[in-house]
Amino acid sequence: MPAVHGGRPFRPAADVRPGAPDTDFDNKVRLHFMSEQNRENRPFVDVVKVTKVYSPDIVALQDVSLSVDRGEMIFLTGMSGAGKSTLLKLISCMERPNKGLIEVAGRDTAKLKKGEIQELRQQIGMAYQDFKILPRHTVFQNVAMPMEVLYRPGREIKERVNEVLEALRMDHKKNLPAGKLSRGEQQRVAIARAAVNRPALILADEPTGNLDSEISTLVMKLFTELNEGGSTIIIATHDSSIYEGTSHRVVRLEHGMFTA
Numbered sequence: 001m002p003a004v005h006g007g008r009p010f011r012p013a014a015d016v017r018p019g020a021p022d023t024d025f026d027n028k029v030r031l032h033f034m035s036e037q038n039r040e041n042r043p044f045v046d047v048v049k050v051t052k053v054y055s056p057d058i059v060a061l062q063d064v065s066l067s068v069d070r071g072e073m074i075f076l077t078g079m080s081g082a083g084k085s086t087l088l089k090l091i092s093c094m095e096r097p098n099k100g101l102i103e104v105a106g107r108d109t110a111k112l113k114k115g116e117i118q119e120l121r122q123q124i125g126m127a128y129q130d131f132k133i134l135p136r137h138t139v140f141q142n143v144a145m146p147m148e149v150l151y152r153p154g155r156e157i158k159e160r161v162n163e164v165l166e167a168l169r170m171d172h173k174k175n176l177p178a179g180k181l182s183r184g185e186q187q188r189v190a191i192a193r194a195a196v197n198r199p200a201l202i203l204a205d206e207p208t209g210n211l212d213s214e215i216s217t218l219v220m221k222l223f224t225e226l227n228e229g230g231s232t233i234i235i236a237t238h239d240s241s242i243y244e245g246t247s248h249r250v251v252r253l254e255h256g257m258f259t260a
């Protein structure tokens with residue numbers, strides 16, 4: 001069972017595909033992070049007038065606001081240094097804002113205790129721009145980790161990890177140490193790890209930065225399936241080919257501010 005804080009459980013998105021494992025903790029309730037009174041009519045991620053200054057005086061974000069609805073897929077664009085990664089790090093509580101409010105699943109992240117932040121982060125699938133994979137661990141072990149943290153049964157872990165690796169054409173490398181892989185392969189490991197739990201929230205930082213167009217299409221297919229299954233997804237990207245022609249919202253940061 002998930003840990004419960006103040007009566008408000010953090011829960012991953014449920015899997016409702018035919019034949020999918022019936023996970024006991026989600027009870028087929030979608031995006032159930034929020035308390036009952038908070039669930040309706042609230043954004044899933046709400047960033048309000050946030051400023052982030054890195055020491056000593058680098059203003060990465062200035063007075064930035066962004067609301068993302070439950071179940072939305074949104075693309076965050078902008079030039080190098082515009083603040084895209086910083087915004088994702090603030091949403092995932094890896095960094096703290098200097099000013100402003102950040103709510104995730106109805107919770108004010110500034111009010112979360114250390115353990116609660118850990119719990120929240122376990123429910124966010126984060127694909128880092130610099131991957132953050134464990135180089136001595138195998139591909140399988142890297143991808144399995146978020147499921148192991150949630151104590152999923154071994155058989156389910158094996159099935160799901162293989163499924164995600166197959167979707168990204170990485171199953172033939174699953175027993176290799178991740179540090180031995182090419183950049184594009186390591187990127188796919190990072191994406192597989194972010195996707196494996198079918199989390200309620202996925203934050204993907206330049207997920208196709210090292211990939212060719214064929215593999216990028218596979219990544220977007222995986223994200224689209226997760227989004228259709230209820231996951232909220234925020235993708236920071238320079239790669240216009242992954243959002244052009246889609247109906248999803250595209251927002252642009254410039255020098256730490258959103259452009260109209």
Ligand SMILES: Nc1ncnc2c1ncn2[C@@H]1O[C@H](COP(=O)(O)OP(=O)(O)OP(=O)(O)O)[C@@H](O)[C@H]1O
Pocket residue numbers: 054055058059060078079080081082083084085086087129
């Ligand atoms: N830990 C840090 N310490 C100091 N400055 C930082 C730190 N992280 C980011 N910055 C600065 O904050 C600004 C925004 O950086 P950020 O990484 O968010 O940009 P980005 O839009 O993700 O860029 P890219 O497209 O190159 O990944 C940049 O000027 C960057 O140099």
Ligand SMILES: [Mg+2]
Pocket residue numbers: 084085086129205
């Ligand atoms: Mg970045």
